[in-house]
Amino acid sequence: xxxxxxxxxxxxxEKRETATLKCYPxxxxxxxxxxxxxxGQDPQFLISFYEKMQSDKGSIPDRFSAQQxxxxxxxxxxxxxxxxxxxxxxxxxxxxxxxxxxxxxxxxRLTVT
Amino acid sequence: xxxxxxxxxxxxVSEGTPVLLRCNYSSSYSPxxxxxxxxxxxxxxxxxxxxxxxxxxxxxxxxxxxxxxxxTSFHLTKPSAHMSDAAEYFCVVSERPGNEKLTFGTxxxxxxxx
Numbered sequence: 001x002x003x004x005x006x007x008x009x010x011x012x013x014e015k016r017e018t019a020t021l022k023c024y025p026x027x028x029x030x031x032x033x034x035x036x037x038x039x040g041q042d043p044q045f046l047i048s049f050y051e052k053m054q055s056d057k058g059s060i061p062d063r064f065s066a067q068q069x070x071x072x073x074x075x076x077x078x079x080x081x082x083x084x085x086x087x088x089x090x091x092x093x094x095x096x097x098x099x100x101x102x103x104x105x106x107x108x109r110l111t112v113t
Numbered sequence: 114x115x116x117x118x119x120x121x122x123x124x125x126v127s128e129g130t131p132v133l134l135r136c137n138y139s140s141s142y143s144p145x146x147x148x149x150x151x152x153x154x155x156x157x158x159x160x161x162x163x164x165x166x167x168x169x170x171x172x173x174x175x176x177x178x179x180x181x182x183x184x185t186s187f188h189l190t191k192p193s194a195h196m197s198d199a200a201e202y203f204c205v206v207s208e209r210p211g212n213e214k215l216t217f218g219t220x221x222x223x224x225x226x227x
Binding site: 033035041042043044045048056058090092094100101102103104105106107 | 145147149155156157158159162164203207213214215216217218219220
């Protein structure tokens with residue numbers, strides 16, 4: 001079965017640089033969520049999109065932005081990177097309003113040096 | 114506001130013995146509850162979910178959980194641990210219909226002793 005695809009899987013950036021993470025949801029899933037998991041931490045909700053509109057916002061820094069495109073893939077743009085942004089970034093998708101479970105991608109490990 | 118508390122940060126059991134990972138939740142609404150598992154350097158895999166149907170929920174790999182509203186608990190159990198069960202387990206709550214952002218517990222690291 002198709003799963004959530006995230007790219008790249010690993011990314012190394014320097015402080016103050018910019019990064020773009022991509023997420024391709026499971027086909028026919030219309031809702032995408034982004035989570036950040038710091039080292040030894042539990043995942044924290046960042047932002048979500050439903051039908052290409054932002055549906056909820058969590059603890060996402062102003063330096064980050066995201067959008068969902070017409071093909072339902074989503075991109076998380078991160079600017080002015082800081083050392084503390086080093087984390088595992090997960091994307092999850094949900095099959096529709098009748099479903100509650102989210103299916104997670106493998107994550108993108110971002111290292112800021 | 115919704116939250117979950119995982120009562121043990123680390124659980125060790127011997128292979129072949131029962132597993133119990135404890136979780137208590139707090140929610141203003143009727144919550145949906147999940148257990149996710151994360152193996153080292155891997156993504157999050159859904160083990161099972163509760164969505165106001167049967168209170169005893171069966172998941173993958175022999176795991177199950179029981180929703181107890183009176184105790185606000187959703188403990189995860191497995192009759193017989195296997196070495197491959199060693200991982201981090203997250204109890205997760207989703208509350209408000211229409212969005213369902215997930216709130217994670219702090220995780221329980223399960224170690225299996227050979």
